[in-house]
Amino acid sequence: MDERPQRIVLSEEQKRSRRARSIAIALALGVLVLLFYVVTLVKGPAVLNRPL
Amino acid sequence: MSSIGEGARVTGNRVAAVACEPSIASVSDYVALMKPRVMSLVVFTALVSVMIAPGHIHPMIGFTALLCIAVGAGAAGALNMWYDADIDALMKRTSGRPIPRGRIAPGEAFAFGIVLAAFAVGVLGVLVNWLAAALLAFTIFFYVVVYTAWLKRVTPQNIVIGGAAGSLPPVIGWAAATGGISVEPCLLFLIIFFWTPPHFWALSLVRVDEYARARLPMLPVVAGAEETRRQILRYSVVLVPIGAAPWLLGYAQAVYGITALIAGVLMVMFAWHVRRKRDGELAERAAHHLFAFSILYLFVLFAVLLIDARIVS
Numbered sequence: 121m122d123e124r125p126q127r128i129v130l131s132e133e134q135k136r137s138r139r140a141r142s143i144a145i146a147l148a149l150g151v152l153v154l155l156f157y158v159v160t161l162v163k164g165p166a167v168l169n170r171p172l
Numbered sequence: 173m174s175s176i177g178e179g180a181r182v183t184g185n186r187v188a189a190v191a192c193e194p195s196i197a198s199v200s201d202y203v204a205l206m207k208p209r210v211m212s213l214v215v216f217t218a219l220v221s222v223m224i225a226p227g228h229i230h231p232m233i234g235f236t237a238l239l240c241i242a243v244g245a246g247a248a249g250a251l252n253m254w255y256d257a258d259i260d261a262l263m264k265r266t267s268g269r270p271i272p273r274g275r276i277a278p279g280e281a282f283a284f285g286i287v288l289a290a291f292a293v294g295v296l297g298v299l300v301n302w303l304a305a306a307l308l309a310f311t312i313f314f315y316v317v318v319y320t321a322w323l324k325r326v327t328p329q330n331i332v333i334g335g336a337a338g339s340l341p342p343v344i345g346w347a348a349a350t351g352g353i354s355v356e357p358c359l360l361f362l363i364i365f366f367w368t369p370p371h372f373w374a375l376s377l378v379r380v381d382e383y384a385r386a387r388l389p390m391l392p393v394v395a396g397a398e399e400t401r402r403q404i405l406r407y408s409v410v411l412v413p414i415g416a417a418p419w420l421l422g423y424a425q426a427v428y429g430i431t432a433l434i435a436g437v438l439m440v441m442f443a444w445h446v447r448r449k450r451d452g453e454l455a456e457r458a459a460h461h462l463f464a465f466s467i468l469y470l471f472v473l474f475a476v477l478l479i480d481a482r483i484v485s
Contacts, residue, residue: 133196134195159232159299162232
């Protein structure tokens with residue numbers, strides 16, 4: 121009896137859409153990192169001062 | 173169980189599942205989930221508020237605030253589509269949205285909305301200020317829980333009270349720029365708040381059959397077209413002085429005041445046409461004209477407010 125787990129095989133369309141989503145997530149994370157970097161430079165020491 | 177769209181299935185009142193296969197959702201499906209057209213109006217009103225607020229805000233901080241407001245609005249849109257997938261599937265205007273079409277599973281949309289909301293609020297708080305972040309969190313909560321999950325399906329005043337969510341972005345923008353709230357952003361809030369009912373009821377007059385099929389208690393479905401036309405005219409009349417209030421109270425120059433009064437009178441005229449033309453194609457056209465003009469009205473008022481504050485003053 122074959123007990124190997126069944127694996128999902130992605131179609132070409134599923135692979136393409138997954139790749140596009142992965143790139144979009146990577147870009148969004150890149151933008152987030154850049155945003156924090158630039159705002160830290162802009163604020164300077166004031167970045168530690170966050171009054172309500 | 174019945175099939176809707178391309179792949180989603182609805183059980184009772186809920187979209188139960190999309191076929192259990194790996195997702196084929198494209199990036200554009202996720203963009204559509206964020207209601208980009210609504211987002212553009214939200215960003216524009218917040219932008220004007222940031223620009224006219226007193227003091228100086230660094231352009232990068234202003235950009236960050238607007239980005240977070242845009243993403244927060246997108247999160248609210250995604251959560252709205254997640255909750256409303258069942259009724260979206262029943263209406264022509266909304267049946268092409270990603271969940272009813274089976275492009276995105278409801279759970280994926282929910283997770284997407286929650287993650288975006290958390291990031292938008294968190295980043296706005298850390299990089300700009302926590303008052304603006306708290307207001308953004310409240311706006312998302314109000315739109316998703318108070319409007320979408322509660323009021324929308326139980327009262328014809330749904331879009332009146334729910335309109336508060338769409339009215340808050342200028343207040344968030346002002347809080348981001350100044351760290352506080354004052355009279356001016358409250359006036360901008362009131363303008364959008366009183367603009368919302370005639371804007372949406374004009375649309376609902378044309379789509380009354382769809383709303384009835386989805387069992388949504390929109391005013392024309394519950395109280396009839398005649399009462400809706402009366403209410404549209406009332407709100408449009410009230411909107412005239414409220415639109416001019418920033419000038420009447422000394423917060424804007426005459427160029428804004430005159431523009432607001434002219435635009436307000438035109439809005440009342442379009443509402444009057446809706447009131448008078450009750451039957452057939454003429455009635456439908458009048459409602460379409462009011463709906464289209466109402467978008468122009470809000471855009472012109474905020475654009476002139478920006479010109480008034482940044483150029484004329």
